[in-house]
Every structure is written in structure tokens, then in C-alpha cells.
Amino acid sequence: MRTPFLALLAFGCATDTVCYDLCVELVNGCEVAAYPDLASCQQGCLYDAARAGPAVVQREAECIVDASCDPFAIIECQHEVDAAAAR
DSSP states (O other): OOHHHHHHHHHHHHHHHHHHHHHHIIIIIIIOOSSSSHHHHHHHHHHHHHHHHHHHHHHHHHEEEEEETTTTHHHHHHHHHHHHHHH
């Protein structure tokens, strides 16, 4: 019975870490106006993880790092999350 709980706990922690790293890049590195602070960004990231899955959020994080703060590339990264969530 503890194994599923531990797996769920590990899933949550991994997602939190990815979201934190992603948001540091967006808020502090790129200064994306859509996210006024880390908390609002993390809330959106965790929402995306719940609807699209943590693997999609991981790919989004990698996409955003590759985007090098290009706003159009960042938007394309978000479109990929939305498309994955629609499936």
C-alpha cells in the first residue's frame, strides 16, 4: 500500500522541481510579463502538469530553455502543451 503513495509523492516532487526551474527561467531569466512572480508561474505550471502530464511539462521546460527568452518561441512551447492537453 505504501508503494503507490511513495510513487505519487515522488511524482509531485519531481513536478514541483521542474515547475520551479521552469518558472525561474521565465520570471527571473526572461522576465515574461504574463508571470508577475514565481508563485503565479508555478501555479500555472502545476495546472499544466495536471492536465497534460509531467512529461509534457518537462518537454516544455526544455523547449523554453532552448528558446533563449525569444517570446515567440516561448509561445510555441506553450502551444505544444495545449496540444498535448487536448489529446
